[in-house]
Amino acid sequence: MSSRSVIPFGPQHPVLPEPIHLDLVLEDEKVVEAVPSIGFVHRGLESLVTKKDFKEMVYVAERICGICSFGHGFGYCDAVEHIMDIEVTERANYLRTILFEMSRMHSHILWLGLMADAFGFESLFMDTWRIREKVLDMLEAATGGRVIFSILDVGGLRRDIPDDMLKSFLPVLDEIEKELAIDVKAFLNDSAVKSRLCGVGFLSAEQVEKLGCCGPFLRGSGVKRDSRKLGYAAYDDIDFEIITSDDCDTYGRTFVRAQEILQSISIIRQAIEKVPAGEVMVPVKGFPKGEHMTRIEQPRGEACYYVKANGTKFLERMRVRTPTFANIPALTETLQGCSLSDVPILVVAIDPCISCTER
Amino acid sequence: MNNVNYIGQTLKNLFSKPATVKYPFEPREFPERTRGHVENDMDVCILCGLCQMRCPTGAITVDKKGQTWAIRPFSCIQCRSCVDNCPKKSLSMGQQYQEPGTEKIEKKFDLSDKQKEALAEQARIAVEKAAAAKAAMEAKKKAEAEAAAKATEAAGSTADVKG
Numbered sequence: 001m002s003s004r005s006v007i008p009f010g011p012q013h014p015v016l017p018e019p020i021h022l023d024l025v026l027e028d029e030k031v032v033e034a035v036p037s038i039g040f041v042h043r044g045l046e047s048l049v050t051k052k053d054f055k056e057m058v059y060v061a062e063r064i065c066g067i068c069s070f071g072h073g074f075g076y077c078d079a080v081e082h083i084m085d086i087e088v089t090e091r092a093n094y095l096r097t098i099l100f101e102m103s104r105m106h107s108h109i110l111w112l113g114l115m116a117d118a119f120g121f122e123s124l125f126m127d128t129w130r131i132r133e134k135v136l137d138m139l140e141a142a143t144g145g146r147v148i149f150s151i152l153d154v155g156g157l158r159r160d161i162p163d164d165m166l167k168s169f170l171p172v173l174d175e176i177e178k179e180l181a182i183d184v185k186a187f188l189n190d191s192a193v194k195s196r197l198c199g200v201g202f203l204s205a206e207q208v209e210k211l212g213c214c215g216p217f218l219r220g221s222g223v224k225r226d227s228r229k230l231g232y233a234a235y236d237d238i239d240f241e242i243i244t245s246d247d248c249d250t251y252g253r254t255f256v257r258a259q260e261i262l263q264s265i266s267i268i269r270q271a272i273e274k275v276p277a278g279e280v281m282v283p284v285k286g287f288p289k290g291e292h293m294t295r296i297e298q299p300r301g302e303a304c305y306y307v308k309a310n311g312t313k314f315l316e317r318m319r320v321r322t323p324t325f326a327n328i329p330a331l332t333e334t335l336q337g338c339s340l341s342d343v344p345i346l347v348v349a350i351d352p353c354i355s356c357t358e359r
Numbered sequence: 360m361n362n363v364n365y366i367g368q369t370l371k372n373l374f375s376k377p378a379t380v381k382y383p384f385e386p387r388e389f390p391e392r393t394r395g396h397v398e399n400d401m402d403v404c405i406l407c408g409l410c411q412m413r414c415p416t417g418a419i420t421v422d423k424k425g426q427t428w429a430i431r432p433f434s435c436i437q438c439r440s441c442v443d444n445c446p447k448k449s450l451s452m453g454q455q456y457q458e459p460g461t462e463k464i465e466k467k468f469d470l471s472d473k474q475k476e477a478l479a480e481q482a483r484i485a486v487e488k489a490a491a492a493k494a495a496m497e498a499k500k501k502a503e504a505e506a507a508a509k510a511t512e513a514a515g516s517t518a519d520v521k522g
Contacts, residue, residue, distance in 0.1 A: 056415040059438050123369050130378040137390070144392035144452070150438045158443065159392075186365040 002028050007340075011040045015118050015344040018354040022347070026340060034335035036328055042358040049318040054080060054288060057315065058152055064320065065356040066147045067110060070103040071298040072320070072356075073152040075305035078232060078296065080154045083288040083309055090234075092156035092282075094275040097234040098166070099142065099149065101264040101271070106135040107299035108216075108261045109180075111351050112187065115254060118344040119196040124186055131179050138169050156281040166272045173265050184258045188251075197251040201334035201346045204248055211330045215301020215323050216260065217350055220253035222246045227297035238270050250349045257351075287313050298323055300351045322356040389454035394437040396453045399428055401471045403449035405478065410441035410450060420465075426475060429467040432457045 005026050011019030019040040025033040048060050061076035062069045074096060081088060088096075109132040116124035136146045142161050143149040151157050187193055203211070208221040218225055219242065226242045228235045243259045245252035288309035295304050301323025308317040327350040334346050380387055389395070397419075406428065408421040418434035419441060421427075435457070442450045470478070 052415065059415050059436065059440075063436075123372060124365065126378075127368060127372065133378070140393060141390040142392070144390075144394040144439070145437070148436075150394065158439070182365075182368050186368070190364055 004032065009343060009347075013344075016347065016352075017114055018352060020347070020352055020354050022335070022343075024335070024340070024343065029340050031335050031338050031340060031343065034332050036332060038328075038354055038358055040358070041355050045359045046318050046320065049315045051314070053313050054309070054315050055154055055284075057318070058154065059150065061318075062148055062150065062152070064359055065322075065353055067107045067353060068103070068298045068300065068303075068356060069148050070099055070152070071296060071303060073149070074100060074233075075294050075296045075303055075320070076307065076318070077152050077154050079292045079294040079305045079307040080288055080309070080315075082292040082294065083290045083307065084154070084284065084286070086155055086282055086284060088156050089279050089282060090276045091160075091278045092280040093234040094271050095157055095161055095280065096152075097238070098161075098268050098271045098275075099139070099151070100233065101267045102135055102139055102142075104299045105176075105261050105264045105268075106132050106139070107351075108257045108264075109135065111257055111299075111348075112183065112254070112261075114348050115345070116187075118348045119193065121186075121193065124183060124193075128183050131176055131183070134172055134176055138172055141165065142169075153281070155284040156279075158281070160280045163275070163277075166275065170269065170272065173268060177262065177265050180261060184262075187254055187258055194251065196345060197254055198247070198249060200250045200342050201338065201349055202249045203330060203334060207333070208330060211333060212326050213301070213330045214326045215298070215351075216253055216256045217301065217327050217330060219244045220250075220256045221248040222252075225302075227295050227302045230295060232294070232296060234271060234274075237274060238267055240267055250345060253349050287311055288315070300324060300353055300356075301326060303356075320356075320359060322353065322359075324350065324353045324357045327352075328357075391454075393454040394439055394452045395456045396432060396437070397430060397435060397441060398451050398453045399430075399468060400449045400451070401428065401468050402474050403447050404428055404470065404474065405447055405449075406470065407446060409444050409446060413440050413444045415440060426470040426478075427467050428470070429465050431463065431465045433460070433463040 007024045007026055009022040009024050010016050011021045021037045021040070023035040023037070024031050025035075045060055045064055049057055052060060058073055058077060062073040064072040109128050113125045113128040113132065116122070116128060139149065140146050142165060143151040143159070151159055203213075203221055205222045208218050208223060213221075214225075222244050224242045224244050228240070229242065240263055243256050243263060245255045247255065288307075289311035291306070291308040293304055293306045295302055297303075303323055304319075304321040306317070306319040307315060310316045331347065331350050331352075334349070335343065338346060406421050406423050406426065408423070411417075411419045411421045415438060416434045416436055418431045418436075420429045420431075422429070437452070439452055442452055
C-alpha cells in the first residue's frame with residue numbers, strides 16, 4: 001500500500017474562480033478524501049440588516065454575489081413584499097422574469113466558459129465568454145449596470161424598460177442562439193470534451209437527493225425539480241419544461257446547463273411577447289412586520305430567503321440559504337475516489353459561488 | 360471523428376478581428392442608461408440635503424453654510440438613489456466610469472455664483488415673507504384684542520344700562 005499525502009488545493013488556484021480551500025488526501029494519484037473549508041470572503045452582510053433601512057438593504061442584498069446579483073435582490077424584495085402584502089404589478093413581474101432569465105443566461109454561459117477552461121479547451125472558453133458579453137450588453141442597456149443592476153426595489157422596479165428596447169433584444173437573442181449552438185455542439189459532441197466529462201463525478205438520483213443537492217447539479221442526475229415551477233414572478237404564465245439528464249455525471253450537468261441557456265432564450269421571447277402595459281412600481285407605505293421565507297431558483301440552484309421584521313424601518317433578521325452551500329456535500333462525495341487531474345472539473349461542476357455561501 | 364467539429368470556429372477566430380475593444384485606442388461606447396458616476400449641476404442645486412439623506416453609503420456631504428456639495432467617489436456605489444430622489448433634477452448619472460486613484464479623495468463643488476445669488480434672493484424673500492406674516496399675525500392679534508376689549512366695554516355699558 002502506498003503512503004498517503006495531503007495536497008492543499010486553493011483558496012488561490014488558477015482554476016478556481018472563487019476562494020475555497022480543499023485538503024486533498026491522496027494515495028498516489030487517487031483522492032481518498034477531500035476536506036473543504038470556507039471562510040475567506042465572509043463580509044457579514046446578513047447582520048447589516050439591523051443597521052440599514054429595509055429599502056437600502058436591497059442594495060446590500062444585490063451585492064451578496066456578482067453573478068447571482070439579480071436573484072438575491074429579487075429574493076429579498078419578494079420576501080419583504082409578502083410581509084407587507086404588496087401586490088407587484090403584472091408588468092413589473094414580467095420585466096423581473098426577463099431580467100432574471102438574462103442573468104441566468106449570463107451565469108450559465110460563464111459556467112460553460114469556466115468548464116472549458118478547467119478541462120483546458122481555451123478557444124471554447126474564449127468563445128463562450130465572447131457570447132456572454134452580448135448578454136451583459138443587453139443588461140447594461142436595460143438597467144445601466146453590467147453585473148449590479150440596482151433596478152429592483154420593494155414594490156416593483158425603479159425604472160421601466162420601454163417596449164421598443166425589449167423588442168430590440170429579440171435579434172440579439174437570435175444571434176446568441178445561433179452562435180451558442182456551435183459551442184454547445186462542441187461541449188456535447190466533441191470526443192475530446194466527452195473524454196473529460198463522461199463518467200466523471202457519478203452521483204445517482206438517490207444519492208443527490210440524500211445529499212440535498214439543488215439546481216442543475218440535481219437535474220443533471222435526473223431529478224425533476226425546479227423552483228421556477230412554484231410560479232413566482234411571471235413564471236406561471238410561461239410555458240417551459242424542466243430539463244433533466246439521466247447521465248448522472250459531469251456530462252449530464254453540462255447538458256442541463258447548456259440546454260437551460262436555450263430555454264432561457266425561449267422564456268425571454270415569450271415574456272417579451274406577453275409583457276402587458278402599465279406601471280412598474282407600487283407605492284410602499286409603512287414598515288414591514290412579520291416573517292416570511294421565499295424560495296427561488298437561482299442559476300446555481302434553489303435559494304431560500306428568510307426575513308423577519310418587527311414593525312420598524314430596520315429588519316430583525318435576514319438569512320440566505322445559497323445553492324452552493326447545499327452542493328458542497330456532493331462535491332466532497334464526488335471527490336472521493338477520483339483522480340487528481342479531475343479535481344478542477346469536479347469543483348467547477350457544482351458551479352461554486354463562495355461569495356454567496358459566506359456572505 | 361467528432362473532435363473536428365470545432366475546427367471551423369477555431370479557424371474563423373484565427374482570421375477574424377479581435378472580439379475585444381482596443382481600449383484605450385478606441386473609446387468604449389456606453390449605452391444611454393450606464394451608471395458611471397454622479398454629476399451635479401451646481402446652477403440648479405438648492406442644497407436641500409435629500410441626496411445626503413438617501414445615499415446608502417453616506418458618500419455625499421451637503422454643507423448648507425459653506426454652500427458646497429461634496430461626493431466621495433470611492434464610496435459611491437452608483438446605485439442612482441440620489442438621482443431618483445433629487446427634487447430639482449440637478450443630479451444626473453454620467454456614463455464614464457470613475458477614474459482610478461491612489462488615494463480616497465473627496466470631490467467638492469461650490470455653488471455657482473448665479474445660484475448663490477438666487478438662493479440668497481430666495482432666502483431674502485423668505486425672510487421678508489416671514490416678517491410680513493409675523494406683522495400680519497401681530498396686527499390680527501391686536502385687532503382681535505381691540506375687538507374683544509370693545510365687546511367687553513359694550514357689554515359693560517349695556518350692563519350699566521340694564522342696571
